[in-house]
Amino acid sequence: MREFLALILCVSGVCAAGTASTADSAASEAHFRQGMELLREKNYPKARRHFQRAVELNPQFSQAYFYLGMSALHMHDRSSAEAALRRAIKLEPAAVNALYNLGVLLLDDKKPADAAKYFEKAKQAGPLSPELAINLIRSHLEAAQPFAPWRLRKRPDRNLRARWNSTK
Helix, strand or coil: CHHHHHHHHHHCCCCCCCCCCHHHHHHHHHHHHHHHHHHHCCCHHHHHHHHHHHHHHCCCCHHHHHHHHHHHHHCCCHHHHHHHHHHHHHHCCCCHHHHHHHHHHHHHCCCHHHHHHHHHHHHHHCCCCHHHHHHHHHHHHHCCCCCHHHCCCCCCCCCHHHHHHHCC
């Protein structure tokens, strides 16, 4: 029965093959579920402890790293949140939520050029949400990087005043 449970957990993406024992994978999944419940209840310190235990038992558990980062972020521990989100991305490079949230974290930390890289990766990995589009544009503007589709005209329209006066 344990082997069957471990197979289901591994097939669902909870563990990577050969990285955690069956018992560790099951325990890691249990800690993850407890952490998720505590996160829903906004009990961030306890949730963080459960996510930490989940990644200790299964170091390849990218979702646990993501939620470890999010709980650390809610506790205003930005450096731990950044490290956990980076680890989640290393394990799962196309994790849109991890890419987006790391971008937001970096943008808030006044690192718009770095944030733009993660927003671009999130855009390539998944659908473009309005929040992603806004933060992508914001990061390019704050980094003073050209963003081709949104360039402003270099010269003002000299005939604007004449056209304005003619419509009155």
